[in-house]
Amino acid sequence: MPTNETLHLLTHHRSIRHFKAQPIPEPLIKQLLKAAQRTSTSVFMQQYSIISVTDPKLKKAFAEITTYPFTQSNGHLFIMIADQHRNEVIGTAAHAKTQLLHDADRSLAAFDDATLAGQSIVTAAESLGLGAVILGSILNDAQRVIDLLQLPKLTFPVFGIAVGYPDEHPDLKPRLPLASVHFENTYQEPDPKILDSYDQTIKTYYAQRNNHNREETFRHHIVHDMQLSPKKRSQILTVLKNQGFFEN
Amino acid sequence: MPTNETLHLLTHHRSIRHFKAQPIPEPLIKQLLKAAQRTSTSVFMQQYSIISVTDPKLKKAFAEITTYPFTQSNGHLFIMIADQHRNEVIGTAAHAKTQLLHDADRSLAAFDDATLAGQSIVTAAESLGLGAVILGSILNDAQRVIDLLQLPKLTFPVFGIAVGYPDEHPDLKPRLPLASVHFENTYQEPDPKILDSYDQTIKTYYAQRNNHNREETFRHHIVHDMQLSPKKRSQILTVLKNQGFFEN
Numbered sequence: 299m300p301t302n303e304t305l306h307l308l309t310h311h312r313s314i315r316h317f318k319a320q321p322i323p324e325p326l327i328k329q330l331l332k333a334a335q336r337t338s339t340s341v342f343m344q345q346y347s348i349i350s351v352t353d354p355k356l357k358k359a360f361a362e363i364t365t366y367p368f369t370q371s372n373g374h375l376f377i378m379i380a381d382q383h384r385n386e387v388i389g390t391a392a393h394a395k396t397q398l399l400h401d402a403d404r405s406l407a408a409f410d411d412a413t414l415a416g417q418s419i420v421t422a423a424e425s426l427g428l429g430a431v432i433l434g435s436i437l438n439d440a441q442r443v444i445d446l447l448q449l450p451k452l453t454f455p456v457f458g459i460a461v462g463y464p465d466e467h468p469d470l471k472p473r474l475p476l477a478s479v480h481f482e483n484t485y486q487e488p489d490p491k492i493l494d495s496y497d498q499t500i501k502t503y504y505a506q507r508n509n510h511n512r513e514e515t516f517r518h519h520i521v522h523d524m525q526l527s528p529k530k531r532s533q534i535l536t537v538l539k540n541q542g543f544f545e546n
Numbered sequence: 547m548p549t550n551e552t553l554h555l556l557t558h559h560r561s562i563r564h565f566k567a568q569p570i571p572e573p574l575i576k577q578l579l580k581a582a583q584r585t586s587t588s589v590f591m592q593q594y595s596i597i598s599v600t601d602p603k604l605k606k607a608f609a610e611i612t613t614y615p616f617t618q619s620n621g622h623l624f625i626m627i628a629d630q631h632r633n634e635v636i637g638t639a640a641h642a643k644t645q646l647l648h649d650a651d652r653s654l655a656a657f658d659d660a661t662l663a664g665q666s667i668v669t670a671a672e673s674l675g676l677g678a679v680i681l682g683s684i685l686n687d688a689q690r691v692i693d694l695l696q697l698p699k700l701t702f703p704v705f706g707i708a709v710g711y712p713d714e715h716p717d718l719k720p721r722l723p724l725a726s727v728h729f730e731n732t733y734q735e736p737d738p739k740i741l742d743s744y745d746q747t748i749k750t751y752y753a754q755r756n757n758h759n760r761e762e763t764f765r766h767h768i769v770h771d772m773q774l775s776p777k778k779r780s781q782i783l784t785v786l787k788n789q790g791f792f793e794n
Contacts, residue, residue: 302551303551304551304669305577307552308673309580311585311586329549329557331724331728333557335722336556336559337665348727349730349733352730356731387735388736388768389768392765394769395773398773401775401779401783402783403685403779406657406782409661413657413658416662417665417666418556418669420586421556421665424552434658437654447733448732449733450733457658470584474583474592476583479595479629480596480598481596485696490639520591521637523589524633524642524644525643532646532649532794535650535794
């Protein structure tokens, strides 16, 4: 198979959650943001914003929300924001109709833009020898994040990204066999035999990995995780609508 | 500023919409998929699928839906799918509750996973000298895409990605000034002076670029685009709910 530095990075990604007490120089942060900004954006609308959380009080709050203490210690914390507010301000100033910005279509576009840019930050960070983890756990309390960052209507926190100098080197976590996620022309139902084999792979991985070894298969994990949701995560639709998204 | 091969790629992205009549060798497609699979995924749920559209009849349909004829000619067409169906099958087989998969929380997680993996495909493609464009335009008729690809409940087409050997070299399109999209600790309202200056930048870019030059500012573009939506794009929320997403 052909390879290169970038492919090597992309195919060796692991989430890093422990960072050294070594601050990231400002020029590197700028490079990460530059990579984010150059990312594809839906219809060239640039419907996202990025907030760097540097205030220790705010970082402490994010450690509580995410339940990850590392978000308040070493490393840089970005929050990716789906943002149709900027466009609404532009539209309102031009006395234009802005109702479409509240549609599911534009809501998804804003989430897409923020998510695509976020993945560029992760890849850019890894290219610089930094580690990163995407923190969907900020949605354990979306409303509190909105209040903390003073997010106006038509903005929403999509996920956080913690970036820093790696202080761990986790094993690569095996992914589903390609046949389970890639199809040609037509969607294919999951094949129980492939899932059986993948369950064994994951069981072996968890038993043998360097840190936090445990006994679990992929299907156990999936089933366990759909039984219970933190209370505020089941209220996300309400928060989305309060922010003006997915109205129509 | 520090740089490397990957940063160079990320900060020089341009969407490519014209491809040479040179098929992408299968090992390269496999590398793109490998990069996609290694991408971060919410709570290790891998809530996405990828469909390669190779059937000429289907490609013709996508050219109609997207209004981009290039999707049916040269290049490889991926459709990124938000997928909670696989998890529902796993949950149902285990006689587990699966209702949570229909929540906005899990809906967003599936869209995140598909989107993050899609961005890795774009970056991986560019590292191999290929060009790519993300096609949000498949949502011009989401229901037709669902029918064409036989997508079951709890799956949804997020966007397409066309990849191929570039047959154009567009100029880099200037992005919003960093101060408009990156804030520290607190959301900042758009600054009209920065937007004035950016409008001039975009006007100059459109006037001078190699192909398709026109007269337009960023704010004209934003305002124009929020006045009218293709009819079926304003029905996306209905299709999302029919597919079982954003129920709660």
